[in-house]
Amino acid sequence: xxxxxxxxxxxxxxxxxxxxxxxxxxxxxxxxxxxxxxxxxxxxxxxxxxxxxxxxxxxxxxxxxxxxxxxxxxxxxxxxxxxxxxxxxxxxxxxxxxxxxxxxxxxxxxxxxxxxxxxxxxxxxxxxxxxxxxxxxxxxxxxxxxxxxxxxxxxxxxxxxxxxxxxxxxxxxxxxxxxxxxxxxxxxxxxxxxxxxxxxxxxxxxxxxxxxxxxxxxxxxxxxxxxxxxxxxxxxxxxxxxxxxxxxxxxxxxxxxxxxxxxxxxxxxxxxxxxxxxxxxxxxxxxxxxxxxxxxxxxxxxxxxxxxxxxxxxxxxxxxxxxxxxxxxxxxxxxxxxxxxxxxxxx
Numbered sequence: 076x077x078x079x080x081x082x083x084x085x086x087x088x089x090x091x092x093x094x095x096x097x098x099x100x101x102x103x104x105x106x107x108x109x110x111x112x113x114x115x116x117x118x119x120x121x122x123x124x125x126x127x128x129x130x131x132x133x134x135x136x137x138x139x140x141x142x143x144x145x146x147x148x149x150x151x152x153x154x155x156x157x158x159x160x161x162x163x164x165x166x167x168x169x170x171x172x173x174x175x176x177x178x179x180x181x182x183x184x185x186x187x188x189x190x191x192x193x194x195x196x197x198x199x200x201x202x203x204x205x206x207x208x209x210x211x212x213x214x215x216x217x218x219x220x221x222x223x224x225x226x227x228x229x230x231x232x233x234x235x236x237x238x239x240x241x242x243x244x245x246x247x248x249x250x251x252x253x254x255x256x257x258x259x260x261x262x263x264x265x266x267x268x269x270x271x272x273x274x275x276x277x278x279x280x281x282x283x284x285x286x287x288x289x290x291x292x293x294x295x296x297x298x299x300x301x302x303x304x305x306x307x308x309x310x311x312x313x314x315x316x317x318x319x320x321x322x323x324x325x326x327x328x329x330x331x332x333x334x335x336x337x338x339x340x341x342x343x344x345x346x347x348x349x350x351x352x353x354x355x356x357x358x359x360x361x362x363x364x365x366x367x368x369x370x371x372x373x374x375x376x377x378x379x380x381x382x383x384x385x386x387x388x389x390x391x392x393x394x395x396x397x398x399x400x401x402x403x404x405x406x407x408x409x410x411x412x413x414x415x416x417x418x419x420x421x422x
Contacts, residue, residue: 089358093124106130106147113137129153163204172206178202179209180248184310185330185341189317213249217260222253226261229254229302230295234301251306254297287327297355300348301362304369307342311372325376335375346373 095112102108107127112124125140131153138148167175174195181191192202216222221243228239229250240250307326314320321327331340338346349366352358358366 098125098140098144101143102130103127103143103148105148107136107143107148109140109143110135112140114247145202159200160204163200164208166201167204167208170201174244175205175209176249178205182206182248183248183252185327186314186320187329190300193225193319209249213253216243216253217256222257225250226257230298236306247306251303255303258295258299296348297352297358297362300345300352301358301365303345304349305365307345308365308368308372322379324372326373326379331373331376332380342373344382346370 092114095114098109099111100109106129109125111126111127113122113125121139123140124137125143127136127138127143127148128134129136134153136148136410142148174197178191178195178197181194182188186194188199188202192199195202197205213222225236225239225243225245228234228242229236230420236250236254240247240253243250244254307330311321311324311326315323326340326342329340331338331346333339346369349370352366353363353370370406
């Protein structure tokens with residue numbers, strides 16, 4: 076009887092081991108390729124581990140098979156940038172379209188990256204992804220001919236960029252970008268490379284042509300400069316309370332500044348064009364008002380900035396003189412508080 080029991084125990088069989096060899100060569104969602112299956116040395120709850128090779132960098136790792144299949148296993152950091160950009164794109168997809176458009180408009184108008192992120196309360200990565208997404212949308216409109224339609228509507232006698240862009244549910248900044256991009260494309264097609272004349276001659280030759288005519292490049296140039304100048308003036312008024320961008324009623328250093336006697340910045344070209352147009356009698360009065368107002372704004376910005384630099388330089392000179400003479404602290408404070416008093420050393 077005992078021999079029969081022992082024989083029955085020996086003949087009892089458990090569940091056969093599952094074969095995972097079919098997963099050899101499988102590439103997971105994160106780019107890990109299964110090279111071999113490890114069936115020993117692991118607890119039963121974890122399941123089998125595998126020898127995995129990263130298809131991007133070629134490094135080896137030993138993750139769990141189920142993590143490779145579900146896409147939970149991480150590589151050695153070679154896909155960190157790619158995964159982060161994909162995460163930012165997913166966050167941007169959940170944002171309001173108006174927020175995405177506002178981020179692009181702020182960056183296009185020269186607002187700093189830090190100020191734009193603080194205004195919309197977005198991380199830098201998400202803000203950059205939103206800017207890229209909206210820029211891709213505008214590039215598609217430029218290729219599809221939408222920019223040309225906005226340019227044609229804005230070129231009508233009583234048209235403007237804001238209303239033309241509004242008909243396509245676009246902000247004024249996007250309309251301005253598409254208008255000037257379409258204009259540059261048309262001018263590149265119509266004019267040979269290297270052909271250029273003075274602005275005053277072009278304005279004098281084309282003053283009698285209607286605004287929407289094909290030979291009115293000079294009038295379109297004048298209209299573009301005036302509309303851009305008016306747009307910048309409005310933006311400066313809107314950001315008057317935001318001192319993190321620029322002092323109230325002034326342009327930023329990125330937009331316009333003087334370096335080694337020359338003007339540089341994103342609006343230096345507009346300043347030069349407005350200077351060449353301010354004395355032209357053929358420019359309409361309304362456009363001339365916008366041009367001169369922009370010039371006054373730019374000149375005031377440069378003058379105020381120069382005055383602050385001179386004041387800071389003189390203050391540094393006064394402080395160095397006071398420290399050199401070794402005057403008491405209360406005397407130094409009294410002299411520094413007086414703007415018209417300058418200490419002169421005794422003979």
